[in-house]
Amino acid sequence: MTEARRTTRYIWVAVLLCIALAGLVVRLVFLHVAIQDAGRTRTVKTRTYRETLTVPRGRILDGSPSANILAANIGVKDVWVDPAPLLASNRLSSVAGQLARVLHLDEAELSTRLNTTNRHFAYVQRFVPQEKAAELARMKLPSVYFSDSMTRHYPQGQNLCHVLGFVNHDGVGSSGIEQGMESYLKGIPGLRESRLDGRRREMYDRRIREIAPREGADVVLTIDQNLQYMLEKALDATVERHHAKAAMAIIQHVKTGEILAMASRPGFDPNQFRAAGDLQKLNRAIGYVYEPGSTFKVAVIAAALDQGIVKPENVFDCENGRWLYQNKILRDYHAYGRLDVADILKKSSNIGAAKIAILMGDRQLESSLRSFMIGRRLGIDLPGEEGGILRPVAQWTAISSSRVAIGQGVAVTALQMLGVICGIANDGQIMRPYVVKEVVSANGTVLMRQVPQVLSRPIRPETAVLMRKLLARVTEEGGTGAKACVEGFTVAGKTGTAQKVVAGRYSESDYMASFAGFLPAEAPEIGMIIVVDEPQPLHTGGLVAAPVFSEIAEQAVRYLGLMPASPEQTAMYYAGRANRP
Amino acid sequence: MMWKAPTILVGIVLLLLALGIVMLASASSVKGGDAHKDPQYFLRRQLLFLSAALIAGVAASSLDYHWWQKWWVPITLLAIGVLVIVLIPHIGSKIGGSRRWLKLGPVSVQPSEFAKFAVVVALGAWIAKAGNKMGTFREGILKPGLLLVAMLGLVFLEPDFGTTILLASVGGVILYVGGSPPLWLGIGAFTGLCGFALAVLKDPVRMGRILAFLMPDKYPAAAYQLGQSEDAFTLGGVWGVGLGESIQKHFYLPEAHTDFILAIVGEELGLIATTIVLLLFAGLFICGMMISFRAPDTFGRLLGFGLTLMIVVQAAINVGVVTGCLPTKGLPLPFISYGGSSLVVSMVNIGVLINIARQGLEAGADRSIGIRDRARWL
Numbered sequence: 009m010t011e012a013r014r015t016t017r018y019i020w021v022a023v024l025l026c027i028a029l030a031g032l033v034v035r036l037v038f039l040h041v042a043i044q045d046a047g048r049t050r051t052v053k054t055r056t057y058r059e060t061l062t063v064p065r066g067r068i069l070d071g072s073p074s075a076n077i078l079a080a081n082i083g084v085k086d087v088w089v090d091p092a093p094l095l096a097s098n099r100l101s102s103v104a105g106q107l108a109r110v111l112h113l114d115e116a117e118l119s120t121r122l123n124t125t126n127r128h129f130a131y132v133q134r135f136v137p138q139e140k141a142a143e144l145a146r147m148k149l150p151s152v153y154f155s156d157s158m159t160r161h162y163p164q165g166q167n168l169c170h171v172l173g174f175v176n177h178d179g180v181g182s183s184g185i186e187q188g189m190e191s192y193l194k195g196i197p198g199l200r201e202s203r204l205d206g207r208r209r210e211m212y213d214r215r216i217r218e219i220a221p222r223e224g225a226d227v228v229l230t231i232d233q234n235l236q237y238m239l240e241k242a243l244d245a246t247v248e249r250h251h252a253k254a255a256m257a258i259i260q261h262v263k264t265g266e267i268l269a270m271a272s273r274p275g276f277d278p279n280q281f282r283a284a285g286d287l288q289k290l291n292r293a294i295g296y297v298y299e300p301g302s303t304f305k306v307a308v309i310a311a312a313l314d315q316g317i318v319k320p321e322n323v324f325d326c327e328n329g330r331w332l333y334q335n336k337i338l339r340d341y342h343a344y345g346r347l348d349v350a351d352i353l354k355k356s357s358n359i360g361a362a363k364i365a366i367l368m369g370d371r372q373l374e375s376s377l378r379s380f381m382i383g384r385r386l387g388i389d390l391p392g393e394e395g396g397i398l399r400p401v402a403q404w405t406a407i408s409s410s411r412v413a414i415g416q417g418v419a420v421t422a423l424q425m426l427g428v429i430c431g432i433a434n435d436g437q438i439m440r441p442y443v444v445k446e447v448v449s450a451n452g453t454v455l456m457r458q459v460p461q462v463l464s465r466p467i468r469p470e471t472a473v474l475m476r477k478l479l480a481r482v483t484e485e486g487g488t489g490a491k492a493c494v495e496g497f498t499v500a501g502k503t504g505t506a507q508k509v510v511a512g513r514y515s516e517s518d519y520m521a522s523f524a525g526f527l528p529a530e531a532p533e534i535g536m537i538i539v540v541d542e543p544q545p546l547h548t549g550g551l552v553a554a555p556v557f558s559e560i561a562e563q564a565v566r567y568l569g570l571m572p573a574s575p576e577q578t579a580m581y582y583a584g585r586a587n588r589p
Numbered sequence: 590m591m592w593k594a595p596t597i598l599v600g601i602v603l604l605l606l607a608l609g610i611v612m613l614a615s616a617s618s619v620k621g622g623d624a625h626k627d628p629q630y631f632l633r634r635q636l637l638f639l640s641a642a643l644i645a646g647v648a649a650s651s652l653d654y655h656w657w658q659k660w661w662v663p664i665t666l667l668a669i670g671v672l673v674i675v676l677i678p679h680i681g682s683k684i685g686g687s688r689r690w691l692k693l694g695p696v697s698v699q700p701s702e703f704a705k706f707a708v709v710v711a712l713g714a715w716i717a718k719a720g721n722k723m724g725t726f727r728e729g730i731l732k733p734g735l736l737l738v739a740m741l742g743l744v745f746l747e748p749d750f751g752t753t754i755l756l757a758s759v760g761g762v763i764l765y766v767g768g769s770p771p772l773w774l775g776i777g778a779f780t781g782l783c784g785f786a787l788a789v790l791k792d793p794v795r796m797g798r799i800l801a802f803l804m805p806d807k808y809p810a811a812a813y814q815l816g817q818s819e820d821a822f823t824l825g826g827v828w829g830v831g832l833g834e835s836i837q838k839h840f841y842l843p844e845a846h847t848d849f850i851l852a853i854v855g856e857e858l859g860l861i862a863t864t865i866v867l868l869l870f871a872g873l874f875i876c877g878m879m880i881s882f883r884a885p886d887t888f889g890r891l892l893g894f895g896l897t898l899m900i901v902v903q904a905a906i907n908v909g910v911v912t913g914c915l916p917t918k919g920l921p922l923p924f925i926s927y928g929g930s931s932l933v934v935s936m937v938n939i940g941v942l943i944n945i946a947r948q949g950l951e952a953g954a955d956r957s958i959g960i961r962d963r964a965r966w967l
Contacts, residue, residue, distance in 0.1 A: 021765070035914055040863070211836075211839060
């Protein structure tokens, strides 16, 4: 072997290796530069993630000094599976079986639901309590995952359900305050954009941007949890005692329009809102219109007095309970001969009220009623308010005014009827009713505070004072609302017993029994309306609704610390208190 | 001119080491923090290895390379011995399905790294001894071939396919340059390749790697690492994303601090840095070739040639794998990847090269006169 041949072999090897190294440089240039843009964008995209930062929804608090929580959030877990690997490994049925056992689901249904998908995501159950989720997690089932979620909880259950409403499964308020105050309650979700490492975890030091979420604000209601509780209990008892189909009640602060309590039956548990039907979800107190019957005479007589058409002492012939007018017979519940205006109200004579209305004339009656906000929404800050029905005068027939006078052929909501009563109690000013006192952000800033607002002034203050006196006589001995009295207080109010329209005719068996009133009559503080739908067998407002008014009012005055107007009454008040069991 | 080759060589090696330490600090931080709760875990250890490697390198440069020639038989036997020992269960540590490590107290050493050095020494010494008989089948192919195959086989059994291929190619080239008959060498290489192919076909892991290399779309799982590595270069672009800013090291690229560290270099420092790394290895190769070419005797020449080749071919294979030109093996990038045995042996290689250079011929000296009579440097 010569030196020269060896050198040639050296050079061969050296050249080959240099070519290889040059080739690698070319390859590097290609990787680094040539497939630049598309490849880089795709790669960066798979390493970036974007997350919406959800915030807890604001709470709903009651208006009492202790600010009781009426709606809050609790952390729960959504349980989901990735069915694909389970199907591939034939473990779907066993996993579904174990899930169904722990979560009390139907195993066959769950298996089918998970089996038919070829996606990588399927909910097993949402909003699973933490303990259940922890139990599942301990079982270490394959392809079963948990994600954090929040659910709305209403600690009071059915109480105040219609006012509070509920939040649907997508976290959107769907009725009541939850819907009405959605924009405040939901807060503003934030955004986080960041990089993920190879194990799909966020790399905190590579965060691209984070927009902090703004927590939902707390909504403070005017509702007082304790008054509400009294009202709910009383309503439940009433519905049961009188075999009623439905019932509604509202307590309102006379001077401001603040709603202190509002309840309707049937109700529902907002924690299980899916189980409730539409009838249960209906907030009847504001969303159900009915013919008010005799309570409506209050508006008619107040208007007539205000306009000087009648005076309290004017006497009307009540035709012994049967009056043929325009070929239609109008009856009184009890037959009366001659009654003055004050007694027409006290005894609730239909014939008397009709004659007063006829004296007023159609046009004047209609405009007066409209100024009492009949046929118009009061604008309460809750969704679902109805405006009632008051036909324009052009559509009235010859007997319309005589029927409207006794609350027939006109429809109102309980809220409207209470508005009329409270307007009289509040010196002739109808206040806009409201349930939201204020909205307070998470850091304590008051974002919104409700101020009382006068909607209308249907009568002069002097007329209002007069009406209060007349209405106070209703609860005296011999008045229709005698059972509404509260020991130590003068209660002013009016009963109503309206025949319901069934199949186009006024029913002889189905009634709407109501009582609307306020106290103390001398210096009114709270107004209240009780409406009972189809009570059986007792059906008059005086027998069904008035006692409920009395029962609640008696507790309410003590709870609110209202004092009687005169020393004698005060004595009675304390005596009554001492006599209480 | 010639005195410059070892100086440049030392400069190149120091640059590679410097870059290596910096990149290791970056690339290993995530893995270290995750697996050992200490982002500097691998850096600390590598710095320790580096001190040992520097000492070993200086020592090797001071030791007359003829010493290796004199002791080539014991060295070869020792290499074969440790390669056998590492295969014995309970003695060799099994990591990831391979028995590659021997635990010696607190440190683990890789016998295959030592085998790389031993193969060069053994073949060089053999060729020097055989002299003109290298042209014969018996002396030029059969005997050195058996020696090479014995060591290859042991490394192959670990199994460490990357080192096997490295040893086979470098060993073959040394024999070729040393004067083995090319025809027989070719036949031997072909036989070896067939045997290797058979073994790969029987090994699902290696087969998977080859298939993933050939058809990445059909074997996405096996092609994952390669894809992540290519993505790293693409993300880096020309100038890189900046030192320490790699995303791929965050669990996207497995072995970011060992075999695939060049991908992180490419991502953080860009095309500039990866090209420089390749140019440094090319420079190392040229320096090594010059030193080898001017060695005073056949052994020195083959030793220098083999050691240079061992480093540069390993680097080329590593870069080939990382850039997706070759199927995945398990070879670290010399001087840069994490690993003590590799670093120490690489530095010893460089040390020996420098010793050869110190005893080298002056440029333009007459190469025909008897080289054995030349005064030794030491």
